[in-house]
Amino acid sequence: MDIKNVLFAFAGVSMAVLFGYHAYHSANPEWHEYQRTYYEMLAEKMSDPKLASAPLKIDQVWLPTVNNRADRCMTCHKGIGNPLFKDAPQPYTTHPNFFDEENKGTGYMVQHPFAKYGCTVCHEGEPQALQVEKTHGDVHHLDRELLVGSFAQSSCSKCHQNLYAKKAEFPEAETLMAGAKLFKRKGCGACHTAKQMRTKGTAGPELSGWGSKTELAFYLVHNFEHVEGQHTKLQWEWEHFIDPAKITPGTIMPNFRLSDEEANQLTTLVSSFKDDAKEAIPMNYLSSYPEPEAATASK
Numbered sequence: 001m002d003i004k005n006v007l008f009a010f011a012g013v014s015m016a017v018l019f020g021y022h023a024y025h026s027a028n029p030e031w032h033e034y035q036r037t038y039y040e041m042l043a044e045k046m047s048d049p050k051l052a053s054a055p056l057k058i059d060q061v062w063l064p065t066v067n068n069r070a071d072r073c074m075t076c077h078k079g080i081g082n083p084l085f086k087d088a089p090q091p092y093t094t095h096p097n098f099f100d101e102e103n104k105g106t107g108y109m110v111q112h113p114f115a116k117y118g119c120t121v122c123h124e125g126e127p128q129a130l131q132v133e134k135t136h137g138d139v140h141h142l143d144r145e146l147l148v149g150s151f152a153q154s155s156c157s158k159c160h161q162n163l164y165a166k167k168a169e170f171p172e173a174e175t176l177m178a179g180a181k182l183f184k185r186k187g188c189g190a191c192h193t194a195k196q197m198r199t200k201g202t203a204g205p206e207l208s209g210w211g212s213k214t215e216l217a218f219y220l221v222h223n224f225e226h227v228e229g230q231h232t233k234l235q236w237e238w239e240h241f242i243d244p245a246k247i248t249p250g251t252i253m254p255n256f257r258l259s260d261e262e263a264n265q266l267t268t269l270v271s272s273f274k275d276d277a278k279e280a281i282p283m284n285y286l287s288s289y290p291e292p293e294a295a296t297a298s299k
């Protein structure tokens with residue numbers, strides 16, 4: 001066979017393979033598999049085999065809380081509000097604090113119905129993507145990175161704006177509140193202005209809107225050269241708390257010898273300092289809890 005024919009035949013095969021791969025993936029997107037598995041689990045739990053072949057569809061809610069974008073996380077996280085999925089693996093498991101195991105009642109999460117709140121208002125991430133890697137994988141988002149575990153507490157302040165009141169009690173956001181105590185104890189306000197904490201220091205940058213900066217906005221004006229972990233805003237901040245002079249050589253910000261947990265608390269706190277104009281949360285999503293009267297009465 002002539003070399004040209006070989007090449008031609010080879011190209012033909014590659015094209016067919018590529019085309020087949022592409023066709024397979026458009027017909028079988030990743031979320032199909034997650035949803036199919038969910039329905040199979042549901043069928044078993046309900047002892048109703050018909051459920052296993054429920055039609056697959058994208059679950060999305062339009063939310064005024066995320067600048068009128070669709071939030072599609074529940075396409076895969078389908079068991080998120082279903083008590084039967086309490087012990088199921090991710091992404092099917094029921095949300096933490098949805099139930100109050102001890103008191104056999106509901107947890108505080110039910111006050112934020114998923115159909116009205118979606119997920120990104122607390123977790124950020126890419127709301128419209130339908131692939132794990134794109135929605136919350138190890139890709140560097142230019143907008144907002146997914147918040148996992150206690151870091152999600154940095155979003156509570158978008159709506160619970162009284163939480164910074166003196167002596168406010170907000171036990172559901174323990175890490176955040178511990179961060180606020182630490183901020184006072186370490187005297188951070190001597191150098192930093194933070195409206196939320198009523199401080200007016202000027203030796204360091206203002207922190208009031210820190211939590212509303214996008215990854216891109218942060219990336220453009222920060223040096224990541226000395227950051228060891230992923231190049232994200234939270235990681236920069238966390239490592240900077242552990243050792244300010246390592247991340248910003250020559251800084252006057254002292255090394256407070258913080259533990260990893262204390263660095264988590266402060267990172268959660270500064271990320272909770274939102275710019276309300278940027279967040280633009282509609283009035284009917286705001287909460288008066290914790291009550292400011294209770295907070296001032298015990299001053």
Ligand code: HEC
Nearest residue numbers: 031073076090091119123125126127129130131132135148
């Ligand atoms: C294509 C399916 C899919 C979509 C869409 C999706 N997830 Fe997930 N999610 C998963 C899977 C699978 C896991 C478990 C494995 C992992 O962490 O990657 C998971 C895990 C998680 C975790 C736990 C991570 C951890 O490290 O413990 C959180 C939080 C989460 N998802 C939030 C979200 C939010 C918020 C959205 C929407 C912005 C979303 N997910 C959209 C499939 C999905």
Ligand code: HEC
Nearest residue numbers: 073074077080096112114117118119122148149150152153
């Ligand atoms: C009101 C804020 C809020 C909303 C809305 C919310 N979450 Fe969460 N979520 C949290 C907090 C806070 C935690 C951490 C709880 C803990 O560790 O005690 C969490 C934990 C999780 C976890 C367990 C892994 C982890 O990060 O600790 C998953 C998975 C998750 N959320 C997915 C979702 C999905 C999917 C939605 C939308 C259907 C959603 N969440 C909506 C606040 C929220």
Ligand code: HEC
Nearest residue numbers: 108111121152153155156158159172173285286287288289
């Ligand atoms: C998008 C707005 C929004 C976000 C973000 C939000 N909440 Fe809420 N939350 C509400 C609203 C509205 C209520 C309803 C009760 C009310 O009006 O006070 C509520 C109720 C609650 C309650 C019950 C209060 C009571 O009166 O018993 C708790 C506890 C709570 N939220 C904790 C949290 C925590 C912790 C976070 C962060 C992980 C959070 N919320 C994030 C809007 C929000």
Ligand code: HEC
Nearest residue numbers: 186187188191203204205244248251252253254256266270
């Ligand atoms: C002696 C003054 C001083 C004290 C005290 C201080 N800082 Fe700083 N801080 C600075 C200076 C100066 C910078 C800017 C240079 C740098 O990156 O370190 C900075 C940077 C920061 C940044 C990064 C801001 C950004 O996006 O560039 C945060 C967040 C921060 N400090 C929080 C804190 C917290 C929380 C405390 C208390 C535990 C604290 N600082 C105590 C002076 C101070």
